[in-house]
Amino acid sequence: MVVAVVIVALLVWTARNKRNERRHLEAEAIRKDVADSSFEVGQREAQAKETEAKARMVQAEADAKAAEASALQQHAAQHRREVASSKDELNEKRDQADTIDPATPNPEKPQPKNE
Secondary structure, eight states, rough: HHHHHHHHHHHHHHHHHHHHHHHHHHHHHHHHHHHHHHHHHHHHHHHHHHEEEEEHHHHHHHHHHHHHHHHHHHHHHHHHHHHHHHHHHHHHHHHHHHHOOSSSSSSTOOOOOOO
């Protein structure tokens, strides 16, 4: 009877050792997969950071171009206002010249304006 208990205990101990060894090997395989995957994930993360940096750079360039375009539009609008004012002055001077010129056929009625 004692021998049977010892044999059963030995079988249980052997089975547990084999199970533990199998689990250890399985855990090692999982750790290797994690290590391999971690490298790939690290590479993808680096690529994502690089892409984000490029996107920020391009956005900054676009913002600078938008600011430049806005400044140029304001500059052009100022030029248009100055041109309109200059044309008005020229038309007034032309009308004044027509009014004081005795050779103008109808001094009260200014000549058509050249735009």
